[in-house]
Each structure stands twice: as structure tokens, then as C-alpha cells.
Amino acid sequence: MHRPTTTLALVLAAACGTSPPTSPDPESPGIAASLSRGQAPTGGDVYGLFDRHGRRGCERSAGASQFDFWVGRWAITRPSGDPAGVSRITRELNGCAVFEFFTGGMGRSLSRYDRGTNRWTQDYVDNTGFTLRLAGGLDDTGVMRLEDEIRAIPGGPALKSAFTWTPNPDGTVRQVWRFSLDGGATSIINFNGLYANNPGYVDPPPPAPGACQTRPAQRTADGFLGSWQIRTSRGRKVGHATLTLEAASCLIEERFTGPDRFEHRAFVYFDRFVGQWFRMHADNRGGGYRLNGTMAGSAMTLVGNDGDDGRPVRLTWTLDEPDRATQVWEAQGRDGSWRPITTLIWRRTGSHR
Numbered sequence: 191m192h193r194p195t196t197t198l199a200l201v202l203a204a205a206c207g208t209s210p211p212t213s214p215d216p217e218s219p220g221i222a223a224s225l226s227r228g229q230a231p232t233g234g235d236v237y238g239l240f241d242r243h244g245r246r247g248c249e250r251s252a253g254a255s256q257f258d259f260w261v262g263r264w265a266i267t268r269p270s271g272d273p274a275g276v277s278r279i280t281r282e283l284n285g286c287a288v289f290e291f292f293t294g295g296m297g298r299s300l301s302r303y304d305r306g307t308n309r310w311t312q313d314y315v316d317n318t319g320f321t322l323r324l325a326g327g328l329d330d331t332g333v334m335r336l337e338d339e340i341r342a343i344p345g346g347p348a349l350k351s352a353f354t355w356t357p358n359p360d361g362t363v364r365q366v367w368r369f370s371l372d373g374g375a376t377s378i379i380n381f382n383g384l385y386a387n388n389p390g391y392v393d394p395p396p397p398a399p400g401a402c403q404t405r406p407a408q409r410t411a412d413g414f415l416g417s418w419q420i421r422t423s424r425g426r427k428v429g430h431a432t433l434t435l436e437a438a439s440c441l442i443e444e445r446f447t448g449p450d451r452f453e454h455r456a457f458v459y460f461d462r463f464v465g466q467w468f469r470m471h472a473d474n475r476g477g478g479y480r481l482n483g484t485m486a487g488s489a490m491t492l493v494g495n496d497g498d499d500g501r502p503v504r505l506t507w508t509l510d511e512p513d514r515a516t517q518v519w520e521a522q523g524r525d526g527s528w529r530p531i532t533t534l535i536w537r538r539t540g541s542h543r
Contacts, residue, residue: 191277191290191297191314191322191367236471236479236519237420237428238452239532247284248476254303256328257281257288257310259357263391266383274383276391283453287472290314294394298437300457302472311480312336313457313470317397317438319408321461322351323468323480332357340373341463348373349463351380362386402440408460410485411442411467413509416538420446423533431536433458467492469505481505504528513538 248254261281266274275293282289290299299314299322314322324336337352350370357363362384369380402408415435420428429448436443444456454473461468467485469492472478481494481503489508495501502522509515515536520528 191292191299191316191365236454236456236473236477237446237534238448238450238473238475239422239428247474248286248303249284251285251303251305251476253305253308254285254476256303257301257334257355260334260355260363260385261288262385263388264363264385265388265391266385269382269384274381276388276394277385278391278393283455283472284474286474286476287455287478289455291393292316295396295437298441298443298457300455300470300472302478303476304478305476310334310336311470311478313459313468313480315437315441315457315459317400317402317440319402319405319440319460319462321459321463321468323470324351324353341461342373343463347371350374350377352377396436397438399435399439402438405462407462407465408440411458411460411490413488413512414458414507414515415442418515418536419539421535421537423535428534430539469494479503503531 258281261279264277264279266277268274275296277293278291280289280291281287286302288301290297290301292298295317297314297316299312301310301312303310309325309327312322312324314324322338324338326334326336328334334355335353338350341349343349348371350373352368352370352374354366355363356366365381365383365385366379367381368377370377412435415433418431418433420431422428427449429446429452431444431446433442433444435441440459442458444454444458446454446456452474454471454477456469456471458467458469460466465484466482467490469481470478471480479494481492483490483492488510489506492505492507494503504520504522506518506520507515508518517534517536519531519534521531523529
């Protein structure tokens with residue numbers, strides 16, 4: 191994956207300054223959906239508290255293996271033959287997620303397969319703070335097709351991207367990124383790259399902190415960085431989480447381990463074009479979701495739909511003091527009100543930097 195071309199990047203940078211923060215709309219389609227009584231959505235189960243179905247990984251899921259042709263260690267070239275970087279693509283979390291590590295972490299993505307909808311989602315963040323939230327799936331010809339929703343910037347362009355990944359008989363993979371500034375009415379090929387097996391692959395050094403380091407809005411969640419011990423409000427040990435800055439300080443990556451071999455990874459990042467925070471999650475039982483919202487003071491409030499069944503969930507994540515945070519997970523009932531699922535207490539065990 192690659193950032194927009196220089197010309198497009200200049201257009202986006204100019205438009206970005208006019209983008210005011212917005213708030214999640216609890217009445218938007220999907221958020222007001224009904225919730226079956228007595229069932230805890232897995233969106234509130236990101237720490238393995240409620241799942242007792244014995245789900246263990248996705249290795250036997252045909253759908254979750256659809257993107258395996260992209261897994262590997264690659265050298266990337268443009269149609270001209272010029273080098274365009276290297277990439278390490280891995281299948282992790284017991285086969286439930288695909289992670290991209292482009293050129294030392296200049297670009298990072300998390301992709302997961304949703305068994306309920308038979309669709310893929312992917313969140314991407316690069317070292318300039320450019321982000322993508324894609325969805326789609328494998329077509330009848332074996333091509334992976336993912337695209338994002340239109341991001342209309344007030345006073346600026348309407349951004350839209352469409353990607354294809356095409357496996358070739360010789361084992362290479364062709365990735366094409368079409369980028370639009372008018373909501374998809376017209377587009378240009380922003381990137382066309384051929385991925386070829388790279389036997390001598392070595393991870394490049396990580397990128398130095400860049401533009402994201404100096405953008406105040408993108409630094410508002412830094413208090414959550416570090417290592418944490420997590421317990422329920424009643425003191426039950428849940429597990430351990432570590433949050434680190436990645437992609438040149440443009441991405442917060444959360445790694446969680448808990449009892450019974452439960453694990454999850456989450457991407458937490460700020461999209462400066464829409465003025466919102468996003469959290470993309472995948473776990474090793476096949477669960478996942480995407481939430482979005484805003485940061486006000488020391489509290490981040492995110493709303494979204496459970497990835498498995500579309501139920502609406504809300505997370506309020508508050509830094510109570512430097513070494514203590516609280517997560518409140520809620521589900522929306524039939525009457526539109528929010529009902530508590532669980533409250534988790536985070537205690538810091540390591541440095542937040």
C-alpha cells in the first residue's frame with residue numbers, strides 16, 4: 191500500500207485545514223438497530239469475557255484464507271521496473287487477520303474476514319497520517335476488490351479509493367489503487383505495483399516520527415500509550431495490553447493477551463480529514479469490529495457495529511489519571527438507550543512513552 195501521489199497529497203493537505211471535527215451519529219443506519227435481549231455482543235467482548243462457544247482460530251475457514259495469496263515477503267516494482275519499496279504481509283491471530291508492514295512500517299494495514307457478511311475489511315495508516323477504511327471481497331475471478339466510502343471534505347474534494355489485488359500464475363501479485371477526488375465519478379491510477387517474492391527480505395529501519403508528531407489532534411490519545419494490566423470492576427483479572435506508536439507516530443497499535451490463549455490486536459488512529467478517531471479490532475476467535483468517534487478532554491467515545499452480527503456498541507475510554515484508565519462498554523437496546531455490558535479498569539505497568 192502506498193500514500194497518494196505528490197499532487198494529490200498537496201490537494202489533500204490544502205483541503206484538510208477546512209475539515210472540522212464531527213460527532214458520531216447515533217441515529218445513522220445500523221446504529222439504531224435492535225438488540226436481542228440477554229445477548230452480549232462480541233463488540234463488548236474484545237477481552238474474551240463472554241465468548242464461551244469455544245471458537246479457536248480461523249485456519250479452517252475458507253473465507254479467512256481468501257487473502258493468503260498476498261501473504262509473503264515481497265519486493266515491489268512499478269510498471270517501469272523502478273523499485274517501489276518492500277512489504278511483509280503476514281497472517282496472524284490464528285489465521286483470523288492479515289497484517290501489512292510496508293517498507294519498515296511506513297504503511298500499516300489490518301485486514302479481517304467477517305464470517306457473518308462474507309466480506310473483508312481493511313484499515314490502513316501511513317507515515318503521513320493518510321488513512322483508508324476499505325471493504326469488499328474476492329470476486330469470481332479470484333481478484334480481491336476493496337474500496338472505501340466517500341469522504342466528503344467541507345470546501346474540498348470528495349475522496350474515494352478502490353483497490354484490486356490480482357494473483358498471477360507465476361506467484362506474483364498485482365496491486366492497483368484507483369484514487370478519486372470527486373467521489374468516484376473520475377479517478378486516476380495512484381499506484382500500480384507488482385509484488386514478487388523477495389528471498390533476501392530484511393525489514394527496513396522504522397520511519398522517523400513525521401508530520402503526525404506535530405499535529406495536536408493526533409496526540410490527544412497518547413496518554414493511553416504503554417503497558418497495562420486490565421481487570422473487571424470487581425477485580426477479576428482480564429489480561430495485559432500494550433499500546434505503542436507505529437507508522438511514524440500516526441498509529442497506535444494495541445496488543446492484548448488474556449486467559450485461555452485469547453488475543454486481539456487493534457489499530458487506533460485519527461483521521462484528520464473527517465476529524466474522528468477510529469478503532470479497528472481483530473481477535474484470534476474470528477471476532478472484530480470498527481468503531482469511530484471523538485476525543486473530548488481525557489475521554490474517547492467511539493460508536494460502531496459488532497463485526498459479527500451488526501449490533502450497535504459504544505466504548506467510552508477515559509484516562510482517569512496518568513496510571514489509571516477506565517473502559518465502559520455498552521450495547522444499544524431496542525428503545526435506543528445504551529445498556530452497560532462491562533466496565534474495565536486499566537492499571538499502568540510500564541512507561542507511557
